[in-house]
Amino acid sequence: MIVKPGKFITVEGGEGVGKTTNMAFIQSWLERQGIDHIKTREPGGTPLAEDIRELLLSPRDEAVNENTELLLMFAARAQHLAEVIVPALERGQWVLCDRFTDATYAYQGGGRGVAMEKIALLENLVQEQLRPDLTLILDAPVAQGLERASKRSQPDRFEQEKLDFFEQVRECYLSRAKKIPMQYRIVDASQSLAQVQLDLGEQLNQFMEASCNE
Numbered sequence: 001m002i003v004k005p006g007k008f009i010t011v012e013g014g015e016g017v018g019k020t021t022n023m024a025f026i027q028s029w030l031e032r033q034g035i036d037h038i039k040t041r042e043p044g045g046t047p048l049a050e051d052i053r054e055l056l057l058s059p060r061d062e063a064v065n066e067n068t069e070l071l072l073m074f075a076a077r078a079q080h081l082a083e084v085i086v087p088a089l090e091r092g093q094w095v096l097c098d099r100f101t102d103a104t105y106a107y108q109g110g111g112r113g114v115a116m117e118k119i120a121l122l123e124n125l126v127q128e129q130l131r132p133d134l135t136l137i138l139d140a141p142v143a144q145g146l147e148r149a150s151k152r153s154q155p156d157r158f159e160q161e162k163l164d165f166f167e168q169v170r171e172c173y174l175s176r177a178k179k180i181p182m183q184y185r186i187v188d189a190s191q192s193l194a195q196v197q198l199d200l201g202e203q204l205n206q207f208m209e210a211s212c213n214e
């Protein structure tokens with residue numbers, strides 16, 4: 001995997017914290033800066049990876065083995081990296097991605113209890129050295145996120161999980177952010193949308209300034 005001239009930004013967080021809403025805000029920020037970029041998401045981002053997303057999110061009667069779920073996440077990611085993310089970064093485009101491997105640590109690791117070492121092994125296999133340059137974590141109390149998300153249609157397979165699962169997800173995101181403060185920025189998503197976007201803009205300005213000084 002060749003190292004990139006573009007920047008790789010990921011947006012993470014639990015259910016209903018506002019990722020989709022704020023991806024649009026971040027994209028318009030990138031446009032205002034005149035930064036050539038693509039917007040994408042995980043699981044998904046290519047036709048094959050979107051098919052895998054469908055397999056992963058559809059509620060089903062059969063229990064899904066945790067290794068099956070983990071491998072499907074990384075299968076989708078391998079395709080997404082090869083077809084979309086790495087080529088864009090190599091062209092010098094910035095990549096804005098709604099969820100990435102931090103979601104695997106949070107949901108499969110924190111939520112399902114898969115060993116973090118197992119996830120790290122697959123991360124190294126599939127991504128080699130590639131890691132996001134900036135990860136924006138939208139953080140809000142679980143109950144508040146679930147309340148916001150509940151206004152939408154049918155819950156997917158993950159949204160059917162219990163409160164404790166989402167508490168573990170949140171805790172895992174926060175503990176990863178603490179361990180690698182250079183990569184992560186936590187934004188308080190319990191605030192009004194206007195304030196969340198002011199905070200996001202500030203984080204992006206700081207990141208841009210640091211990138212220019214590299």
Ligand code: Z5A
Pocket residue numbers: 013014015016017018019020021022042043057073098099100101102103104105107108148149151156158159189190191192193194196
């Ligand atoms: N998953 C995984 O397990 N492992 C992995 O490696 C990866 C993913 C990559 C699909 O993700 C699932 O895949 C996900 C984890 C798993 N679990 N689930 N479900 P997804 O990103 O497609 O789906 P999601 O997490 O369910 O996203 P979401 O529920 O769509 O939430 P959101 O995008 O963060 O929220 P939103 O749609 O922008 O906002 C929800 C509502 O709140 C909406 O009405 C907004 O207008 C409102 N909102 C947003 N912000 C505010 C503020 N600040 N104030 C008031 N109201 C607000």
